[in-house]
Amino acid sequence: MSIKPGIFLPELLRHLFKKPVTVKYPFEKDPVPKDFRGNVVFDPPKCIGCMICVNDCPAEAIDIIRVSETEKKFKMILHNDRCIHCAQCVDSCPTKTYHMDGEFETAVLNRHQLKIEYK
Amino acid sequence: MEFKVALGPQHPALHEPISLRMTLEGEIIRDADLKLGYNHRGIEKLAESRTFIQNLYLTERICGICSFSHQTCYTQGVEKLMELVPARRGLYIRTLICELERVHSHLLWLGVAGQEAGFESFFMYTWRDREVVMDILDWITGNRVHYSMNTFGGVRRDIDELQKKKILDTLGLLKTRTEYYLNIGASEPTFANRLAGVGKLSKEKAIALCAVGPTLRASGVPMDVRKDDPYAVYDEIPFEVATADSCDVLGRAVVRVKELLESYKIIEFLLKNLPEGPFKVKAPRKVKENEVYSRYEAPRGENVHYIKSNGSDKPERLKVRAPTLANYAATIAMLKNGFIADIPLIFAAIDPCICCAERLVQLDNPRSGESKVLSFSQLRAMANDRYKKINFKKKDSAWPF
Numbered sequence: 217m218s219i220k221p222g223i224f225l226p227e228l229l230r231h232l233f234k235k236p237v238t239v240k241y242p243f244e245k246d247p248v249p250k251d252f253r254g255n256v257v258f259d260p261p262k263c264i265g266c267m268i269c270v271n272d273c274p275a276e277a278i279d280i281i282r283v284s285e286t287e288k289k290f291k292m293i294l295h296n297d298r299c300i301h302c303a304q305c306v307d308s309c310p311t312k313t314y315h316m317d318g319e320f321e322t323a324v325l326n327r328h329q330l331k332i333e334y335k
Numbered sequence: 336m337e338f339k340v341a342l343g344p345q346h347p348a349l350h351e352p353i354s355l356r357m358t359l360e361g362e363i364i365r366d367a368d369l370k371l372g373y374n375h376r377g378i379e380k381l382a383e384s385r386t387f388i389q390n391l392y393l394t395e396r397i398c399g400i401c402s403f404s405h406q407t408c409y410t411q412g413v414e415k416l417m418e419l420v421p422a423r424r425g426l427y428i429r430t431l432i433c434e435l436e437r438v439h440s441h442l443l444w445l446g447v448a449g450q451e452a453g454f455e456s457f458f459m460y461t462w463r464d465r466e467v468v469m470d471i472l473d474w475i476t477g478n479r480v481h482y483s484m485n486t487f488g489g490v491r492r493d494i495d496e497l498q499k500k501k502i503l504d505t506l507g508l509l510k511t512r513t514e515y516y517l518n519i520g521a522s523e524p525t526f527a528n529r530l531a532g533v534g535k536l537s538k539e540k541a542i543a544l545c546a547v548g549p550t551l552r553a554s555g556v557p558m559d560v561r562k563d564d565p566y567a568v569y570d571e572i573p574f575e576v577a578t579a580d581s582c583d584v585l586g587r588a589v590v591r592v593k594e595l596l597e598s599y600k601i602i603e604f605l606l607k608n609l610p611e612g613p614f615k616v617k618a619p620r621k622v623k624e625n626e627v628y629s630r631y632e633a634p635r636g637e638n639v640h641y642i643k644s645n646g647s648d649k650p651e652r653l654k655v656r657a658p659t660l661a662n663y664a665a666t667i668a669m670l671k672n673g674f675i676a677d678i679p680l681i682f683a684a685i686d687p688c689i690c691c692a693e694r695l696v697q698l699d700n701p702r703s704g705e706s707k708v709l710s711f712s713q714l715r716a717m718a719n720d721r722y723k724k725i726n727f728k729k730k731d732s733a734w735p736f
Contacts, residue, residue, distance in 0.1 A: 223518070223519055223522055223523050224456055224457070224519060224523065227460065227515075228456055237463075237466075249473050249474050249475075249477055250474075250477070251475075251476065251477030251492050252477045252478065253477050253478060253483070271386070272386070272388050272389065273389075274385065274388075274389040274390075274391075274392040274393060300392060301478075302392045302481075302483050303483065303491075304388065304391075304392065307486065307491060308388075
């Protein structure tokens with residue numbers, strides 16, 4: 217083992233002439249990966265009201281409500297302030313009613329705005 | 336002349352809330368005691384009121400760095416309870432993510448060790464390389480920290496040819512960089528001298544105090560759950576258990592760098608031998624009455640989950656023993672007869688994760704030193720009593736803004 221002081225110096229100096237790796241975020245956006253789990257999106261006509269998603273949701277963020285007495289029609293209320301974006305509802309749904317979008321800028325000033333209703 | 340010094344739970348030298356009580360003689364630590372419970376969140380109790388599927392995401396949130404370790408340990412346990420044989424391709428992908436997580440955790444640790452030793456540029460460059468592996472994880476699982484890849488019977492997402500090629504391409508870069516760090520550790524005198532001889536833990540003591548993971552392996556004990564009790568597909572993968580004989584922090588750094596190099600080999604093997612077929616099988620919802628003990632080699636050491644089921648869709652008991660908790664006794668032994676300036680380095684060397692380890696909180700009366708066990712209803716009554724005593728009309732208690 218030979219001791220060489222300052223072995224890190226070439227690597228340090230090389231970095232002086234490199235471009236920064238960061239992007240200018242609000243103006244430039246990195247693309248999200250293929251399987252990115254953004255917001256939950258619900259497609260009401262496909263829902264059969266089996267409630268598997270409500271039972272499986274680890275954050276209790278999904279409410280499914282029957283809107284018609286005679287027909288099998290359902291609406292979904294998503295509490296996005298509780299949602300942990302795990303996409304278990306997408307996996308659990310037998311009729312593929314759910315999918316995740318690529319949205320990641322979900323911050324709002326009031327948490328009540330995060331309650332989304334799909335009719 | 337002896338001094339008693341309290342360090343933590345909130346202290347700028349420590350990254351996480353550990354509370355230390357030390358007896359000093361000059362600058363030398365003669366005795367040390369550790370207090371736990373500042374990060375207790377009641378996860379085990381919460382797990383009892385949730386279904387097995389919901390607990391997948393709860394166990395994942397026990398820790399941020401080794402989130403996949405806890406989730407996999409839990410998933411393997413429940414699969415054993417269900418008597419379910421997971422899909423082979425799913426097991427390969429699961430093992431792949433285990434190893435990628437090990438790479439990112441070890442690179443993170445190397446950076447922290449560099450920072451604690453006063454080698455800031457080393458910290459910056461290892462974390463630069465950690466971004467490479469974080470990008471791979473992001474690319475194949477969808478998110479950077481909580482991958483949510485496990486499900487009972489396999490994994491939730493498949494890997495395609497393009498992703499496979501990208502991982503193999505970037506692996507070469509990581510390999511050259513890690514070899515470069517091994518070279519730096521060996522020939523940069525300031526770094527090696529700072530780490531050598533600090534936090535000595537002899538082989539006999541490491542075994543007697545039940546140390547786990549790189550802490551144990553740096554004391555010359557080749558013990559690794561991946562070799563001793565193989566889970567997933569580790570019995571099919573050729574790899575070596577990295578050890579060091581120096582029994583100090585330098586040895587722990589060397590073990591981790593060697594493990595990084597082994598991990599790259601494992602990742603390459605997994606991707607080249609990825610079997611065709613389904614990546615998950617259907618799992619039942621209810622679990623028969625039984626109990627299971629699941630072991631997993633997390634980046635920090637052996638992780639253990641004990642799961643008891645009672646025939647319903649919820650576990651009756653979930654017990655988590657994280658590697659940090661197993662290493663505490665050894666840490667106390669390492670601190671004894673060391674310098675007070677070495678505390679952050681010795682603590683960093685076990686790669687502590689306090690939120691992993693905190694499964695219990697004990698409240699002592701600071702005046703009398705008494706400790707007692709309180710039930711939930713007693714705690715609730717105490718809180719209500721205290722709340723009733725507060726005089727809200729008092730002028731001083733008004734919010735000043």
